[in-house]
Amino acid sequence: MLNKWINKKYLQPEQFKQEFLNNKPYPHLEFKNFLKEEKAMEVLKSLAQEKFIEKEADLFKFMQTNDLGSTKNRVVKEFVQFLYSKEFIDYMQKLTGFKFQNKVDVAGTLYQNTDYLLCHDDELEGRKIAFLFYFSDFEENEGGSLNLFDSKKGKPVKVVKKIVPKFNKLAFFEVSPISFHEVEEVIADKQRIAIGGWFYDK
Amino acid sequence: MINKIYLEKIEEIKKSLNSNPDFPSTQLNNFLVDYSDFKKKVEQLRYKKDVDVLHHKLSKAEINIPELKEWLSKILGKKITHTNFTAHLLEWRDYLIMNDDYEEKPGIDVIFDLTKDWNSKGGGQIIYVDGTGEYYAIPISENSLTIVERKKGVQKFFKYLNNLAKNNKRFFLVLNIF
Numbered sequence: 317m318l319n320k321w322i323n324k325k326y327l328q329p330e331q332f333k334q335e336f337l338n339n340k341p342y343p344h345l346e347f348k349n350f351l352k353e354e355k356a357m358e359v360l361k362s363l364a365q366e367k368f369i370e371k372e373a374d375l376f377k378f379m380q381t382n383d384l385g386s387t388k389n390r391v392v393k394e395f396v397q398f399l400y401s402k403e404f405i406d407y408m409q410k411l412t413g414f415k416f417q418n419k420v421d422v423a424g425t426l427y428q429n430t431d432y433l434l435c436h437d438d439e440l441e442g443r444k445i446a447f448l449f450y451f452s453d454f455e456e457n458e459g460g461s462l463n464l465f466d467s468k469k470g471k472p473v474k475v476v477k478k479i480v481p482k483f484n485k486l487a488f489f490e491v492s493p494i495s496f497h498e499v500e501e502v503i504a505d506k507q508r509i510a511i512g513g514w515f516y517d518k
Numbered sequence: 519m520i521n522k523i524y525l526e527k528i529e530e531i532k533k534s535l536n537s538n539p540d541f542p543s544t545q546l547n548n549f550l551v552d553y554s555d556f557k558k559k560v561e562q563l564r565y566k567k568d569v570d571v572l573h574h575k576l577s578k579a580e581i582n583i584p585e586l587k588e589w590l591s592k593i594l595g596k597k598i599t600h601t602n603f604t605a606h607l608l609e610w611r612d613y614l615i616m617n618d619d620y621e622e623k624p625g626i627d628v629i630f631d632l633t634k635d636w637n638s639k640g641g642g643q644i645i646y647v648d649g650t651g652e653y654y655a656i657p658i659s660e661n662s663l664t665i666v667e668r669k670k671g672v673q674k675f676f677k678y679l680n681n682l683a684k685n686n687k688r689f690f691l692v693l694n695i696f
Contacts (some may be wrong), residue, residue, distance in 0.1 A: 374615040374645070374675035378538040430680035434615060435571045465571065485611070496571070501611070503681045 317403040319335070321355055321395075329411035336412055339465040341476050344489035348482060351449070355357070356484040360451040363509060364393035368426045373434070373509035376433040378499070381424035385518070395511070396422050408515060414444050415518035419497060427460055427508040427513075435465060435472050438491045446495070447488035448512040450481040458504035467495035472496035479509055519585045521551055528607040529590050535593070535665055541646055541654035542667035549630070549663040557632050557657060557661075562691055565607045567607075576590045576676070577607040585665065586628075593665065594695065603630070603691035606676075608642055614676035616647070622673055625696040628655065629664045632689040638681030644690070646674045 317328060326332075326347055328402040336345040345444045351359070353460075366389065368379035384396045398404055405416050425479075439448050465472035470493060478500075479487045489495055491514065502508055519649035524546055534544040552558055571695045575669070583601045597658065629644060636642065636658045646654045649671045656664050679688065 340649075363613070374647075374677070381602075430682060432678060432680065434613060434678065501678075501680055 317398060317401050318407060321351055321398050321404075322407075323349055323352055326350055329407050331421055332411055333413055341464055342490055342492060342495050343462060344477070344479075344487070345411075346479050346485055346487040349484050350486035351484055354486065356449075356451065358391050358511065359395045359449075359511070360483075362395075363424050363451065365389055365436060366392065368424065368482065375436060376431075376499075378385050378431040378433060379426040379428075382414075384422045384424060399513075402482075407514070408445065408488075412445060414515075415491075416444065417442070417516040419516050421516075422511060422513040425508075425510050425512060427499060427502045429500075429502050429505050432501040435496050435498040437493060437495050439493060439495070440498070441513075443491040443513040443514045443517040444517040445488050446491050446512070447486065447493050447515070448510050450482060450485045450487070451509045451511070452481050453483045454481040454504070454506070454508060456480050458506065459500045459502040460504075460508040461500045463498050463499075463500055464489070466494050467494045467496055470494060480508065519550055519552055520589055521546075521548055524549065525589065531593055532595075533666070536538045538654075540648065540652055541672070542669075543647075543656075543665060545657060545662050545664040547659055547662045549661055550615065552671050553661045560605055560632055560691065563605050572615075573617040573620050574612075574676075576612045576614060577609075579605040579607075581605050581626075583691075590628065590654070590695075598695065601693060603628075603690050603693045604676055605689065605696065608676060608679055608688040609680060609686075612676070613641075614674075616675050621670040622668060624668050624670050624696075625636055625670070625694055626667060626692040627664075627666045627674070628695065629666070630691040631656075631659055631664070632691070633658050634660045636686070636688065637682055639680075640686065641677040641679045642683060642688045643677045644674055645677060648672050681695045 366381045408426040463475040466476045565577035565579045569575045586601050644656045
């Protein structure tokens with residue numbers, strides 16, 4: 317299963333564990349070209365057929381699919397089954413050193429010009445790792461980056477790390493009371509497409 | 519200073535304020551007669567950037583408008599002893615979101631808007647929510663005074679100003695009465 321989806325250079329998760337744990341401002345990692353190119357392309361094409369619903373509140377404005385666990389699309393379903401698989405959950409456990417439940421939340425997100433998600437910590441009962449598979453290429457000056465904040469006395473202070481969306485990049489971070497992050501406003505006329513979700517603490 | 523019509527129509531304004539039981543409110547347009555001078559004064563205040571990432575990012579200043587004391591006392595049916603408004607200046611990427619640490623007690627907000635020809639797609643609206651999914655967005659209208667009664671559980675936020683508001687400034691004053 318892992319061989320079918322993941323690029324060869326990432327097949328030994330243990331070798332990335334220390335980097336993940338040591339990264340500042342809190343444990344996180346980004347892998348460029350994580351999926352096999354043809355698989356990433358297939359998922360992107362199929363994701364475009366999913367229905368995205370507008371979400372808007374004080375904290376955010378973007379579009380999102382329903383949980384992809386119930387998708388009817390064959391390719392998206394295969395990808396979600398891969399994320400749900402014992403092999404991939406075990407892979408993420410080795411990579412992070414955490415233990416996860418079999419439950420994984422997965423949804424597609426679409427940010428367009430003026431869309432944003434302001435700073436928050438993602439904390440919700442049991443969430444342990446937040447992850448994002450990017451399917452769009454952005455430059456830093458086009459917005460849409462995942463910004464990580466450092467913190468002081470449990471409050472976010474300033475952005476110290478920017479993860480710029482690139483096609484076929486996987487980014488993930490530990491969810492904790494200080495995992496403050498935002499999605500910077502998209503300021504270009506292009507679409508930022510991703511599949512993201514959470515792994516849950518066992 | 520106050521438009522004569524609003525000095526004379528106290529009872530009508532009180533009635534209008536109570537016409538929406540969910541979000542008691544009323545907006546009075548062309549509120550000030552000497553508006554241009556007042557606008558200059560507000561724009562020239564010394565604004566200071568105020569940031570708490572999890573709640574707000576905006577600029578503030580203080581301005582007292584004692585001329586409103588008597589009129590507001592009549593409208594609200596209680597003695598108003600202070601009229602120290604907080605002047606807000608919002609620019610691209612500014613916002614105020616809801617946060618339990620900043621929960622507002624029930625009361626009355628008096629809002630004076632000084633923003634001209636605003637593109638509503640740029641954000642910046644003052645929006646009241648009651649926690650059940652109901653909301654009330656105050657129309658952005660220059661030289662308008664809006665009175666909103668915040669019932670228990672009603673909170674407000676200032677919608678994030680996106681890049682369509684780039685190079686524009688949004689000014690409004692808020693007085694909280696408890």
